[in-house]
Amino acid sequence: MAIYGCYADLLLSFADYPGDEYAVFLIEQKRLSEALAIYRAMYPEALKVFGDGNGNVVAWGGNYGRALLESGDYRGAQQMLEGVLPGLVATFGERNPRVRKARERLAQAEAALAP
Incomplete structure:
Protein backbone atom coordinates (compact mmCIF):
# COMPACT_ATOMS: atom_id res chain seq x y z
CA MET A 1 0.00 0.00 0.00
CA ALA A 2 2.88 2.39 0.70
CA ILE A 3 4.01 2.23 -2.91
CA TYR A 4 0.56 3.23 -4.12
CA GLY A 5 -0.32 5.51 -1.21
CA CYS A 6 -0.92 8.61 -3.29
CA TYR A 7 -3.36 6.67 -5.49
CA ALA A 8 -5.26 4.89 -2.72
CA ASP A 9 -7.98 7.53 -2.48
CA LEU A 10 -8.65 7.18 -6.20
CA LEU A 11 -8.94 3.41 -5.96
CA LEU A 12 -10.79 2.96 -2.67
CA SER A 13 -13.75 0.98 -3.89
CA PHE A 14 -13.12 -1.30 -6.83
CA ALA A 15 -16.47 -3.06 -6.37
CA ASP A 16 -18.24 0.27 -6.80
CA TYR A 17 -15.82 1.51 -9.43
CA PRO A 18 -17.71 2.43 -12.61
CA GLY A 19 -15.56 -0.04 -14.53
CA ASP A 20 -17.03 -2.92 -12.57
CA GLU A 21 -20.58 -1.67 -12.96
CA TYR A 22 -20.01 -1.20 -16.67
CA ALA A 23 -18.43 -4.65 -16.98
CA VAL A 24 -21.45 -6.24 -15.27
CA PHE A 25 -23.70 -4.35 -17.68
CA LEU A 26 -21.61 -5.72 -20.56
CA ILE A 27 -21.93 -9.26 -19.20
CA GLU A 28 -25.70 -8.88 -19.05
CA GLN A 29 -25.65 -7.64 -22.66
CA LYS A 30 -23.51 -10.67 -23.65
CA ARG A 31 -20.66 -8.35 -24.64
CA LEU A 32 -18.25 -10.65 -22.88
CA SER A 33 -15.00 -9.79 -24.64
CA GLU A 34 -15.45 -6.15 -23.63
CA ALA A 35 -16.24 -7.08 -20.03
CA LEU A 36 -13.22 -9.37 -19.87
CA ALA A 37 -10.97 -6.61 -21.23
CA ILE A 38 -12.02 -4.40 -18.31
CA TYR A 39 -11.37 -7.12 -15.75
CA ARG A 40 -8.03 -8.12 -17.28
CA ALA A 41 -6.86 -4.52 -17.07
CA MET A 42 -8.18 -3.58 -13.64
CA TYR A 43 -8.27 -6.72 -11.48
CA PRO A 44 -4.47 -7.16 -11.26
CA GLU A 45 -4.16 -3.53 -10.15
CA ALA A 46 -6.79 -4.04 -7.46
CA LEU A 47 -4.86 -7.04 -6.17
CA LYS A 48 -1.61 -5.05 -6.08
CA VAL A 49 -3.12 -2.11 -4.25
CA PHE A 50 -5.49 -3.81 -1.81
CA GLY A 51 -4.61 -7.51 -1.74
CA ASP A 52 -6.74 -10.59 -2.15
CA GLY A 53 -8.41 -10.25 1.26
CA ASN A 54 -10.13 -6.97 0.49
CA GLY A 93 -20.85 -14.45 5.29
CA GLU A 94 -21.97 -17.83 4.04
CA ARG A 95 -25.60 -16.80 3.50
CA ASN A 96 -24.86 -13.76 1.34
CA PRO A 97 -26.23 -13.83 -2.24
CA ARG A 98 -22.75 -13.08 -3.63
CA VAL A 99 -21.43 -16.21 -1.96
CA ARG A 100 -24.36 -18.30 -3.16
CA LYS A 101 -23.92 -17.11 -6.76
CA ALA A 102 -20.16 -17.72 -6.64
CA ARG A 103 -20.75 -21.28 -5.42
CA GLU A 104 -23.34 -21.87 -8.16
CA ARG A 105 -21.00 -20.53 -10.82
CA LEU A 106 -18.11 -22.60 -9.50
CA ALA A 107 -20.31 -25.71 -9.68
CA GLN A 108 -21.24 -24.82 -13.28
CA ALA A 109 -17.58 -24.44 -14.23
CA GLU A 110 -16.66 -27.72 -12.57
CA ALA A 111 -19.55 -29.51 -14.29
CA ALA A 112 -18.44 -28.15 -17.66
CA LEU A 113 -14.91 -29.42 -17.02
CA ALA A 114 -15.97 -32.87 -15.84
CA PRO A 115 -15.17 -35.72 -18.25
Whole structure:
Protein backbone atom coordinates (compact mmCIF):
# COMPACT_ATOMS: atom_id res chain seq x y z
CA MET A 1 0.00 0.00 0.00
CA ALA A 2 2.88 2.39 0.70
CA ILE A 3 4.01 2.23 -2.91
CA TYR A 4 0.56 3.23 -4.12
CA GLY A 5 -0.32 5.51 -1.21
CA CYS A 6 -0.92 8.61 -3.29
CA TYR A 7 -3.36 6.67 -5.49
CA ALA A 8 -5.26 4.89 -2.72
CA ASP A 9 -7.98 7.53 -2.48
CA LEU A 10 -8.65 7.18 -6.20
CA LEU A 11 -8.94 3.41 -5.96
CA LEU A 12 -10.79 2.96 -2.67
CA SER A 13 -13.75 0.98 -3.89
CA PHE A 14 -13.12 -1.30 -6.83
CA ALA A 15 -16.47 -3.06 -6.37
CA ASP A 16 -18.24 0.27 -6.80
CA TYR A 17 -15.82 1.51 -9.43
CA PRO A 18 -17.71 2.43 -12.61
CA GLY A 19 -15.56 -0.04 -14.53
CA ASP A 20 -17.03 -2.92 -12.57
CA GLU A 21 -20.58 -1.67 -12.96
CA TYR A 22 -20.01 -1.20 -16.67
CA ALA A 23 -18.43 -4.65 -16.98
CA VAL A 24 -21.45 -6.24 -15.27
CA PHE A 25 -23.70 -4.35 -17.68
CA LEU A 26 -21.61 -5.72 -20.56
CA ILE A 27 -21.93 -9.26 -19.20
CA GLU A 28 -25.70 -8.88 -19.05
CA GLN A 29 -25.65 -7.64 -22.66
CA LYS A 30 -23.51 -10.67 -23.65
CA ARG A 31 -20.66 -8.35 -24.64
CA LEU A 32 -18.25 -10.65 -22.88
CA SER A 33 -15.00 -9.79 -24.64
CA GLU A 34 -15.45 -6.15 -23.63
CA ALA A 35 -16.24 -7.08 -20.03
CA LEU A 36 -13.22 -9.37 -19.87
CA ALA A 37 -10.97 -6.61 -21.23
CA ILE A 38 -12.02 -4.40 -18.31
CA TYR A 39 -11.37 -7.12 -15.75
CA ARG A 40 -8.03 -8.12 -17.28
CA ALA A 41 -6.86 -4.52 -17.07
CA MET A 42 -8.18 -3.58 -13.64
CA TYR A 43 -8.27 -6.72 -11.48
CA PRO A 44 -4.47 -7.16 -11.26
CA GLU A 45 -4.16 -3.53 -10.15
CA ALA A 46 -6.79 -4.04 -7.46
CA LEU A 47 -4.86 -7.04 -6.17
CA LYS A 48 -1.61 -5.05 -6.08
CA VAL A 49 -3.12 -2.11 -4.25
CA PHE A 50 -5.49 -3.81 -1.81
CA GLY A 51 -4.61 -7.51 -1.74
CA ASP A 52 -6.74 -10.59 -2.15
CA GLY A 53 -8.41 -10.25 1.26
CA ASN A 54 -10.13 -6.97 0.49
CA GLY A 55 -13.92 -7.25 0.28
CA ASN A 56 -14.19 -5.04 -2.78
CA VAL A 57 -11.50 -7.00 -4.59
CA VAL A 58 -13.14 -10.36 -3.90
CA ALA A 59 -16.54 -9.02 -4.98
CA TRP A 60 -14.97 -7.83 -8.21
CA GLY A 61 -13.27 -11.21 -8.62
CA GLY A 62 -16.67 -12.87 -8.34
CA ASN A 63 -17.91 -10.76 -11.23
CA TYR A 64 -14.73 -11.54 -13.18
CA GLY A 65 -15.41 -15.24 -12.60
CA ARG A 66 -18.91 -14.78 -13.97
CA ALA A 67 -17.54 -13.18 -17.13
CA LEU A 68 -15.07 -16.03 -17.59
CA LEU A 69 -17.80 -18.63 -17.07
CA GLU A 70 -20.23 -17.01 -19.48
CA SER A 71 -17.50 -16.67 -22.10
CA GLY A 72 -16.81 -20.41 -21.93
CA ASP A 73 -13.46 -20.16 -20.12
CA TYR A 74 -14.44 -22.79 -17.57
CA ARG A 75 -10.91 -23.38 -16.28
CA GLY A 76 -10.35 -19.65 -15.80
CA ALA A 77 -13.73 -19.31 -14.08
CA GLN A 78 -12.96 -22.24 -11.80
CA GLN A 79 -9.60 -20.78 -10.81
CA MET A 80 -10.97 -17.28 -10.24
CA LEU A 81 -14.00 -18.42 -8.24
CA GLU A 82 -11.99 -20.86 -6.12
CA GLY A 83 -9.58 -18.03 -5.41
CA VAL A 84 -12.16 -15.47 -4.32
CA LEU A 85 -14.66 -17.73 -2.56
CA PRO A 86 -12.85 -17.79 0.81
CA GLY A 87 -12.65 -14.00 0.78
CA LEU A 88 -16.30 -13.69 -0.18
CA VAL A 89 -17.31 -15.93 2.73
CA ALA A 90 -15.03 -14.06 5.15
CA THR A 91 -16.29 -10.67 4.01
CA PHE A 92 -19.98 -11.25 3.42
CA GLY A 93 -20.85 -14.45 5.29
CA GLU A 94 -21.97 -17.83 4.04
CA ARG A 95 -25.60 -16.80 3.50
CA ASN A 96 -24.86 -13.76 1.34
CA PRO A 97 -26.23 -13.83 -2.24
CA ARG A 98 -22.75 -13.08 -3.63
CA VAL A 99 -21.43 -16.21 -1.96
CA ARG A 100 -24.36 -18.30 -3.16
CA LYS A 101 -23.92 -17.11 -6.76
CA ALA A 102 -20.16 -17.72 -6.64
CA ARG A 103 -20.75 -21.28 -5.42
CA GLU A 104 -23.34 -21.87 -8.16
CA ARG A 105 -21.00 -20.53 -10.82
CA LEU A 106 -18.11 -22.60 -9.50
CA ALA A 107 -20.31 -25.71 -9.68
CA GLN A 108 -21.24 -24.82 -13.28
CA ALA A 109 -17.58 -24.44 -14.23
CA GLU A 110 -16.66 -27.72 -12.57
CA ALA A 111 -19.55 -29.51 -14.29
CA ALA A 112 -18.44 -28.15 -17.66
CA LEU A 113 -14.91 -29.42 -17.02
CA ALA A 114 -15.97 -32.87 -15.84
CA PRO A 115 -15.17 -35.72 -18.25
